[in-house]
Amino acid sequence: MTVTADETAQPAIAAGPHQTPCLVIDVDVAREQYRRIADAFAGAHIHYAVKANPELPLLQALVAAGCRFDVASRAEIDLCLAAGASPGDLSYGHPIKKSEDIAYAYARGVRMFAFDSEGELDKIVRHAPGSSVLCRVLASSKGARWPLSRKFGCVPEMAVDLMKVAALRGLDPAGIAFHVGSQQLYPERWEPSVATAAAIFTELRESGISLRILNAGGGFPVSYRTPVAPISAYAAAIGAAVRRHFGLFTPSLMIEPGRYVAAPAGVLYTQVVLVARKSYDDDEPRWVYLDVGRFGGLAETEEEAIQYELSTVRAGPDGPVILAGPTCDSVDILYQHAPYDLPLDLAAGEVIRILGTGAYTATYSSVGFNGLPPLRTVVR
Amino acid sequence: MTVTADETAQPAIAAGPHQTPCLVIDVDVAREQYRRIADAFAGAHIHYAVKANPELPLLQALVAAGCRFDVASRAEIDLCLAAGASPGDLSYGHPIKKSEDIAYAYARGVRMFAFDSEGELDKIVRHAPGSSVLCRVLASSKGARWPLSRKFGCVPEMAVDLMKVAALRGLDPAGIAFHVGSQQLYPERWEPSVATAAAIFTELRESGISLRILNAGGGFPVSYRTPVAPISAYAAAIGAAVRRHFGLFTPSLMIEPGRYVAAPAGVLYTQVVLVARKSYDDDEPRWVYLDVGRFGGLAETEEEAIQYELSTVRAGPDGPVILAGPTCDSVDILYQHAPYDLPLDLAAGEVIRILGTGAYTATYSSVGFNGLPPLRTVVR
Numbered sequence: 001m002t003v004t005a006d007e008t009a010q011p012a013i014a015a016g017p018h019q020t021p022c023l024v025i026d027v028d029v030a031r032e033q034y035r036r037i038a039d040a041f042a043g044a045h046i047h048y049a050v051k052a053n054p055e056l057p058l059l060q061a062l063v064a065a066g067c068r069f070d071v072a073s074r075a076e077i078d079l080c081l082a083a084g085a086s087p088g089d090l091s092y093g094h095p096i097k098k099s100e101d102i103a104y105a106y107a108r109g110v111r112m113f114a115f116d117s118e119g120e121l122d123k124i125v126r127h128a129p130g131s132s133v134l135c136r137v138l139a140s141s142k143g144a145r146w147p148l149s150r151k152f153g154c155v156p157e158m159a160v161d162l163m164k165v166a167a168l169r170g171l172d173p174a175g176i177a178f179h180v181g182s183q184q185l186y187p188e189r190w191e192p193s194v195a196t197a198a199a200i201f202t203e204l205r206e207s208g209i210s211l212r213i214l215n216a217g218g219g220f221p222v223s224y225r226t227p228v229a230p231i232s233a234y235a236a237a238i239g240a241a242v243r244r245h246f247g248l249f250t251p252s253l254m255i256e257p258g259r260y261v262a263a264p265a266g267v268l269y270t271q272v273v274l275v276a277r278k279s280y281d282d283d284e285p286r287w288v289y290l291d292v293g294r295f296g297g298l299a300e301t302e303e304e305a306i307q308y309e310l311s312t313v314r315a316g317p318d319g320p321v322i323l324a325g326p327t328c329d330s331v332d333i334l335y336q337h338a339p340y341d342l343p344l345d346l347a348a349g350e351v352i353r354i355l356g357t358g359a360y361t362a363t364y365s366s367v368g369f370n371g372l373p374p375l376r377t378v379v380r
Numbered sequence: 381m382t383v384t385a386d387e388t389a390q391p392a393i394a395a396g397p398h399q400t401p402c403l404v405i406d407v408d409v410a411r412e413q414y415r416r417i418a419d420a421f422a423g424a425h426i427h428y429a430v431k432a433n434p435e436l437p438l439l440q441a442l443v444a445a446g447c448r449f450d451v452a453s454r455a456e457i458d459l460c461l462a463a464g465a466s467p468g469d470l471s472y473g474h475p476i477k478k479s480e481d482i483a484y485a486y487a488r489g490v491r492m493f494a495f496d497s498e499g500e501l502d503k504i505v506r507h508a509p510g511s512s513v514l515c516r517v518l519a520s521s522k523g524a525r526w527p528l529s530r531k532f533g534c535v536p537e538m539a540v541d542l543m544k545v546a547a548l549r550g551l552d553p554a555g556i557a558f559h560v561g562s563q564q565l566y567p568e569r570w571e572p573s574v575a576t577a578a579a580i581f582t583e584l585r586e587s588g589i590s591l592r593i594l595n596a597g598g599g600f601p602v603s604y605r606t607p608v609a610p611i612s613a614y615a616a617a618i619g620a621a622v623r624r625h626f627g628l629f630t631p632s633l634m635i636e637p638g639r640y641v642a643a644p645a646g647v648l649y650t651q652v653v654l655v656a657r658k659s660y661d662d663d664e665p666r667w668v669y670l671d672v673g674r675f676g677g678l679a680e681t682e683e684e685a686i687q688y689e690l691s692t693v694r695a696g697p698d699g700p701v702i703l704a705g706p707t708c709d710s711v712d713i714l715y716q717h718a719p720y721d722l723p724l725d726l727a728a729g730e731v732i733r734i735l736g737t738g739a740y741t742a743t744y745s746s747v748g749f750n751g752l753p754p755l756r757t758v759v760r
Contacts, residue, residue, distance in 0.1 A: 051708055051750050072708045075751030094708050094750070096654045096669045099728070117656030117667075119728060138658065149710045151667070155659040181710075274476045276497030278518065279535040287497075287531070289476045295744065299675075302682070302711070328431055328452045328474050330529045330561075331682070348479070348499060364675065366744050367754040370431050370474070371455030374747040 020271040020351060021292035023362050023377045025053065027061045029265035030358065034065050037220065037257050040235035047091050049218050049258030050076040052359040057379045058262065059083035070218075070256040074104050081108060093177070093215075093256060095120060095136050095152050102127040114177055114215075116154045121162055125169045132174035133166050134215050135159045137200070139178040139193040153178065156196050160203050167209050175213025175251065176200050182259060182360075183306065184219035187229060187237035191245075194238065198245035205249070214242065214251035220260040224356050225307045231260065259359040266358025268292060268308075268375075272350045273326055285320040288342060290352065293325010293332040297357070297375035299364040301334045311353040316343045327370040400651040400731060401672035403742050405433065405759045407441045409645035410738065414445050417600065417637050420615035424633035427471050429598050430456040432638030432739040437759045438645070439463035450598075450636040454484050461488060473557070473595075473636060475500060475516050475532050482507040494557055494595075496534045501542055505549045512554035513546050514595050515539045517580070519558040519573040533558065536576050540583050547589050555593025555631065556580050562639060562740075563686065564599035567609060567617035571625075574618065578625035585629070594622065594631035600640040604736050605687045611640065639739040646738025648672060648688075648755075652730045653706060665700040668722060670732065673705010673712040677737070677755035679744040681714045691733040696723045707750040 030053075038046050047070040048062050054076060059069075060083045068089040069080045080090055087109025092102070095116040102113065106128040113128055115121050116136040124133060138153035154162070163173040176197040180189045194214070201211050216238055221228040242253065273289040292298060300306035318341035325332035342352075365375040410433075418426050427450040428442050434456060439449075440463045448469040449460045460470055467489025472482070475496040482493065486508040493504050496516040504513060518533035534542070543553040556577040560569050574596070581591050596618055601608040622630065653669040672678060680686035698721035705712035722732075745755040 049708075054748075054751065071751070073751035075748065075753070079751070096656075096706065098651075098653050098671065116658065117654065119654050119656055123728070149713060149716075150658065151704050151710045151713055152708075153658065154656075158659060271478075273478050274497065274499050276476075276499055276534075278496065278530065278533065279538060291478065295679075299746075324531050326476065328532075330531045333529060333531055336529075348503070362747075363749045364746050366679075367742075367747055368434070368455065369743045371434065371451070371453035371459070373455070 019376075020269050021290075021296060021375055022269045023297065023357060023375055024267050024269065025055055025058060025358055025377060025379045026265050026267075027058050027379060030058050030261050031061045031065055033261045033264055034062055034067055037231050037255075037260055038066070040231045041253065041255055044253035044255055047093070047254060047256045048261055049093075049256045050080060051363070052258030053262035053266070053361075054079050054363065055377060055379050056083055058265070059085070062261070070258075071105075071110075074101055077105055077108055077110060087111070091134070091254075091256075093134075097123065099123045099127050106131065112174065115162070116152060118162060118165070121166060121169075121171075125171060130170055130172065132172040134175050134177040134213060135163055135166075135173075136177040136179070137193070137196060139180050139196075139217075156200055159200050163200075163204055163209060163211070164207060173204070173209055173211060175211045175215055175254070177215035177217060179217035179256075180219045182219050183221045185221055185228060187234045190216055190234075190238045191241040194241035195245045201246065201249065201251065212252055213254050214246075215254040215256070218256040218258050218260070220255075220257050222260055222263045222356060225309050261359075263356045263359035266356065266361065268297065268354040268357040268361065270352050270354060272346060272348050272352060274348050275346050285322050286346075287324060288321045288346065289324050289326060290334070291326045292354070292375065293327060293334060295327050295329065295332055295366040295369045296325060296372060297361040297365040298325065298334060298354075300360050304335055304338045307335065307338050308357060309355040310340065310342070311355055312343055312346070313351060314343060316345065318342060319344045321346075326372060329369070399756075400649050401670075401676060401755055402649045403677065403737060403755055403757045404647050404649065405435055405438060405738055405757060406645050406647075407438050407759060410438050410641050411441045411445055413641045413644055414442055414447055417611050417635075417640055418446070420611045421633065421635055424635055427473070427634060427636045428641055429473070429636045429638030430460060431743070433642035433646070433741075434459050434743060435757060435759050436463055438642065439465070442641070450638075451485075451490075454481055457485055457488055457490060467491070471514070471634075471636075473514075477503065479503045479507050486511065492554065495542070496532060498542060498545070501546060501549075501551075505551060510550055510552065512552040514555050514557040514593060515543055515546075515553075516557040516559070517573070517576055519560050519576075519597075536580055539580050543580075543584055543589060543591070544587060553584070553589050553591060555591045555595055555634070557595035557597060559597035559636075560599045562599050563601045565601055565608060567614045570596055570614075570618045571621040574621040575625045581626065581629065581631065592632055593634050594626075595634040595636070598636040598638050598640070600635075600637050602640055602643045602736060605689050641739075643736045643739035646736065646741065648677065648734040648737040648741065650732050650734060652726060652728050652732060654728050655726050665702050666726075667704060668701045668726065669704050669706060670714070671706045672734070672755065673707060673714060675707050675709065675712055675746040675749045676705060676752060677741040677745040678705065678714060678734075680740050684715055684718045687715065687718050688737060689735040690720065690722070691735055692723055692726070693731060694723060696725065698722060699724045701726075706752060709749070
């Protein structure tokens with residue numbers, strides 16, 4: 001199954017003819033997903049992670065719905081402002097930024113920046129004086145389908161020291177951020193980092209520095225082929241962890257959903273280019289080549305991490321397939337270990353819908369590897 | 381070391397100021413690499429694999445030098461023709477094509493097509509009647525830094541059957557193709573596939589079908605951090621294998637170098653965005669964040685497969701680093717296992733040159749993940 005009807009909004013997209021490959025985004029679905037997560041996390045500041053899908057009509061709809069934004073670059077700042085967002089509702093959540101990009105953001109009114117190192121703090125002091133800062137700490141991302149590395153976040157004792165420096169150098173030490181990994185399946189995985197953050201809050205309070213924001217990041221999962229727990233389960237687990245570890249000193253909660261808002265809004269229409277058998281061994285599955293692959297928008301199929309639900313027009317007896325993309329690159333294979341079945345009489349030219357493809361797809365696609373154009377997006 | 385002076389052409393590029401990231405391509409180097417491989421494989425048809433780097437001035441220089449082309453899409457056909465190539469010098473080497481793309485190629489005069497399945501053969505019969513066809517067989521890619529999967533190529537007994545069908549259906553059964561994997565380090569790795577091809581030639585000859593072309597594919601490696609054998613070693617090994625297995629029935633040899641021609645021609649200028657320590661553990665290397673990464677053109681650093689040589693402006697005492705790209709994506713790490721050392725006093729803003737980046741880089745870069753623009757290319 002793809003989505004649990006009572007939990008995830010459903011795209012109302014007719015299976016109309018499309019030149020494939022084409023990603024169709026239903027803004028209503030994204031807005032509905034935003035409403036769900038905002039309801040579940042009542043009182044929290046919801047910053048949509050623009051990198052998940054930066055289509056302007058989607059951002060406009062989210063602005064109208066009261067959403068805030070997490071941005072990672074100049075272009076994302078410009079897009080949010082173009083969509084009508086107030087600069088005060090943007091958080092520059094990428095902990096690694098060029099100095100000129102910090103200055104660019106500051107000049108446009110952005111006043112909240114993440115960092116996780118002394119070098120980055122220096123840049124913020126210089127190029128965004130007086131701004132609010134969130135220090136990102138390392139978190140365990142065990143359980144995430146797309147786990148984080150140690151690329152972002154410092155150890156807690158360094159966060160304490162850096163926040164003291166931030167205060168001394170005229171910044172507003174606003175809070176602590178962490179991220180438990182995208183498509184994080186286990187609600188309980190936030191607790192260890194909430195506990196770490198609470199300890200940092202306490203230690204700094206004893207030094208006379210009062211943090212106020214707990215940024216619990218993103219990672220909220222959507223149902224691809226496997227249903228996930230409802231968003232309320234994540235809100236409940238995080239809420240309980242905050243009460244347990246922060247006690248009376250309740251912080252303002254901030255979250256940064258990207259996938260949760262955008263993924264269910266997208267349906268990728270692709271075409272079967274070829275169905276082939278490469279040997280006379282009946283045990284070898286058919287190879288099905290689509291006109292979209294890892295370099296055309298489905299980058300998250302790397303190591304088969306994200307397993308999208310496929311939908312064919314016709315029903316009928318199915319059989320196992322290996323799914324590959326359209327480029328000459330032999331790593332451009334979507335699924336060869338994950339079990340996928342498609343109709344036994346599937347033929348070249350048929351359209352397949354790849355569901356839940358609204359996040360981390362179109363923007364990933366290559367500018368032109370193999371001379372293939374980037375994934376086109378149509379917003380409805 | 382990066383390159384062996386006597387073997388690989390050297391870019392004559394001044395370390396001028398560039399807005400980073402920027403890939404600088406020196407066409408003279410590509411032309412020189414083409415000359416080297418054409419000399420080594422004297423008498424063979426050299427088809428440059430356009431997907432490696434499709435910059436028009438590079439294609440123009442190769443046309444002028446007498447090179448032929450291996451194309452993978454409509455856009456690559458158009459580019460080659462725009463560069464002045466004759467359609468008769470193009471081979472549509474991608475075994476998986478949409479029907480309309482075959483028709484498009486045929487309408488522009490392309491008359492050589494690869495295939496590896498019955499379904500694809502059907503399309504070629506219908507949309508490129510009378511054309512020459514190369515049947516691709518599975519090859520072992522053991523030893524390649526970027527090994528191939530079973531995505532392309534059928535088993536030899538199927539190739540025999542399909543070539544018979546091709547002849548019956550009015551196509552010209554021209555030859556057998558295989559590919560031993562990109563950046564293939566072992567010259568002897570071509571031999572098993574040459575033997576397989578020879579057996580197919582023999583079996584078909586006994587059925588009255590005379591193949592004439594042996595397409596030994598690409599895979600010819602370049603020196604990144606580790607020197608590789610000279611191209612003459614590959615030519616010698618393949619030549620010896622052909623003599624051994626084909627005997628008196630010498631086929632016309634065809635090869636499809638991409639990386640060998642284009643990689644040494646490119647230098648990617650990138651900037652250090654941040655040098656950071658994330659803990660007080662002196663054993664944890666510094667993290668160095670560049671403004672180019674896996675989604676901005678360095679896709680071949682996936683699993684650290686291709687290890688580029690880095691060059692800094694200043695010398696000085698070095699220390700270990702982990703190298704990461706500029707996006708928020710935690711998989712956007714270039715090297716954390718491969719040992720890389722950079723100056724101990726490396727700081728944000730410094731330019732680093734990434735050598736050997738002329739192939740499989742710019743075209744891979746994402747259209748705008750994280751709002752970052754695709755890798756810019758300057759051709760000299």
